[in-house]
Amino acid sequence: MCETDHLSSSGYNRRDLLQMLGVAGAGLAVAPALAADPAMAAASDLALDPKTMPTEFANYEPPTDLAVDSQAKDAAISWIDREADGIIGLNDRIWEFAEPSLAEWNSSWAEAQYLRANGFTIEWGAGGMPTAFVATFSRGTGKPVIGFSGEYDALPGLSQEKGNPEHSPLAYHHDPYAPTYGFGHGCGHNALGAAAAGAAAATAAAMRARKLDGTIRFFGSTAEEQLVGKSVAVKAGVYRGLDAFVDWHPASGNSTSWGSGNAMYSIAFHFLGTDGHGGSPLGTRSTQDAVSAMSMLTEFLRESDTAHTARMHYAIRQTGQAPNVFPTLSSIWYYAREGSPARAKILMDKIVKCAEAAAMATGTRLEHRIMGGVWNKLGNKRGAELMYANMLQVGAPSFSEADQKFGKALQKSNGSAQTGFSDKISALQPPAPVFMGGGSTDVADISWQVPTISMGTAHQPGGTKNHSWHHTATGAAHAGHVAMLVAAKYLAATTIDLLTQPQIVAEMKEEFARRTEKVKWTSMLPDDYQLPLYEPPAWFLRRTRQSWPPKGVQWPPRRIVSTETAPDLGPALPPANLPPLD
Template identity: 55%
Template sequence: MQLLGAAGVTGAVMTAEADPAMAASADVTPAGYTAPEGLAQDSPAKDAALGWIASNADRITGLNAEIWENAELSLREWKSSLAEAEFLEKAGFDVTFGTAGFPTAFTATYTYGTGGPALGFSGEYDALPGLSQNKGVGHHDPREYVHDPFAPSYGPGHGCGHSALGTAAAAAAAAVAQAAKKHKLPVTVKFFGSTAEETLIGKTYAVSKGVYAGLDAFLDWHPSTANATGWGSTTAMTAVTFTFLGVAGHGGTPLGNKSALDAAVMMATMSEFLREENLAPSGRLHWVINNGGDIPNVTPEIAEISYYVREGSPARVQVLLDKVIAVSEAAAKASQTTVRHRITSACWNQLPSKSFAELLHENMRQIGPPEFGEDAHRLAKELQESLGLPQKGMHDAIGDLTAPNPVFLGGGSTDVADISWNVPTVSMGAALAPIGTKLHTWSTAACAAAAPGQAAVVAAAKYLAATAVDLLTQPARLKAVKDEFAERTKGVSWKTALPDGYEPPMYEPPQWFLEKTGQKWPPRNITWPPRKVVSQEKFSSLGPDLAPQK
């Protein structure tokens, strides 16, 4: 508890009262835990689902490659969302675009019979800026190099593997639908094509609008450097952008100008001083200056700096966020600029499901690790050599199922977390990137649609599909998952961490996309066109003119 910065909070009851979100996600597994066996069972329906994936492997890996080639950024996944939707339409799903008002979000639904459970699958397909990389190349070799003599850069790339993420989830959903139809298992399969996961916008807002209501279980996966699942939590997070407004002027005659960039730099510097005394091991604070001016001889009139503020629960995020906001106000005062901030996204920490993870893990163990060939290991070792890492290749085993660390030490965030407080949710990782590397890198983009990623996407689809079929053929497994969910959420009332009046950021789609998906612009949940951000600041006074020297 002291490591979490919760000095004075020593009892479980007091913890639940002070922070119910952390208490609900805490683990109480006794020492010596051993994963149970006999949960995942063979069945004709499971064989049918796995067989469908095997017989459609070329289509599945082809979809992954197509989305990888598109490499579209958050909120602008025009071609990628269409490709994924068309894949599911061919599998018999009904597709509706514009989920929660997002143009590139869609919901695909397949129903067989009546009275069956509703199972959800999570699909993402956005790339990351600056991570362009040629497929299968073991050294840094951007596929898209943007020439600028003053600011060279790289194009976007799938450095988090979302091309594979959405593809495997779609393949699993299609496989479950085909198996249910063949073996007459009542079910509703829902696939949620989600936009902007990299900015944690798509699902958090959609959950607040009830998009995931009515589901009995939700299955999620993410590319990783290992093949594993578990029931640990994630960090809650708020993304916030600060805009400083000053007065432009010639850099050679700067007196009286007000530099918004000075304010952003001061804020960045001061926020670093929060780390020693205000940032617990469970917290993360990172920032980037989005806009700092264009040329040195024009004092920047507008500057923006964006922060991701992470902690173990929404309540803890808010405490840290308030301190960051106070820093912004101090920077504005010192620089004589004005500052405003807007929250672009906010999510909870993930609610774990031990019973769900146990079922998924046994399916992973029975199916086995991804089938990495020599090409996959060769590329992995080339990347590891290029990055100065031990040349261990790909992770070709299923990781043991172990209890999470009893002391939460922070980490990444996911907008799936908000779903997990509303629907029993399981997550797992399949090895798409080499051992020892990290996601959000060009090296992951090199693998995502090359040999490592193509093996991972097929394996991940099998893990998800097999687990979903067990929920259909073994009602006791689904009941255990739902019972644990009910127990964990006792006394916790989920409420979106997004502020009142929140409008999600969006880009206007091209006309061809609107026509293709049957949408109109703008959606009713945003103000369009957005309000302009224009500085109205005045030059700084230097006081009365000095008297001429005599």
């Protein structure tokens, strides 16, 4: 979930906008803004060195001389061209597996095996998560150390035939009362992992060929869709020792940015009550009523008690399965997103109050558990400028006529303008001066440990939504291959510059130090946090040489079981003295 979109220029310069917001006076004093919400201020351009800070949103011009032509860069890009079939094969295998978060047994194994075949060593179980791994390639002094991110989890309900612009789930589960669709890569993580792995392997090949010093660490990350994997691994120290981190995400355009995103809390709520019969509901503690009441109460929050930066959404994961059976357990899962961890906590605390009120009103018992927590993302201006220069140097993706026909057909089925896939590189612009909120990513926690670069490529046509079957349809289609391979080239080219231009790494680190000077990162996960794990199959544990359960994990987990009794309805009513029927 990468934030790479940009708001259009308002026509005002930065000083005008900041003054309108009351952030800056005539001297552009940034201290009040820094004191108001340090995490949001650190992620904004207010934290940059005034000598290099873009002063006008509309007139910023990125530097043009950062991407250097080199034999090493040519070697990496040529390697991707030669090995394209292997990278595409990895992409398509992961797309076909379409495995859920925390259970990517085949997908993680395929990605790790690809890297092992290209000279990387593999360590499994990063951060205590079975499908997370770290792959390492090192040469010479081993410095600098550059990180790559690989993801491979799919999303529920987004199964779709590849290359089909009409909705046709590849996995359709028949149930006459409630048919469902299978998992699908509607966020493009099959491409994310394959392109990053291809770029890491290409960089390693160029390091060998051109005798470059450095270390590449590839982090196979589980459960990004649930915003679990990286935040847990960061807390465990898995990402320590990096000099820079290079990341990408499938998108609807070709762009990079140093903008931020929302911090987020994830909590699952469980209501426990009593059994009941639909024909005689009296004296039932209805857990289905509890989740309905909670969702209604949080809608009132959305109406009048959330800021413009806030996002709040939920899924009812478990409740009644038949109209005449009252369930003793119902569960609802919430995300609360805001511009900083502090603001996200305030919003989630309000949601918890709604849960408590719903339980009180329905006479049910409430249990809730934090499932994840991630910071707002910390961008890096110099890193984004380096990536942008390399995107221009490599060039935009070149889609075929058939690709564009497919993209327009997807847009037609979505009801959006039929413009096809973007074959232009969007101009690099400073982040919008007014943060409007948006998506979240567990890459954010990494970005507070090490200077982080993010970008996106046009892996889906404009106007179609991420987390949709439209995106799944492109994931193993030719257009998706084109966008995925050009992403691999952008990543590899940028990494070669990081290996060969120490002054840029130094500038990225200086900016990072300035941004984080007044903010201390602490994990949003509590010390007693329990990983939401599934037990791996025996073949996976055997292949990866892991034992079960991981250290510190309670297994089997504590069961959530209702022990409630029927509510007290008061003294029994006297029998009615009715007249006899005629």
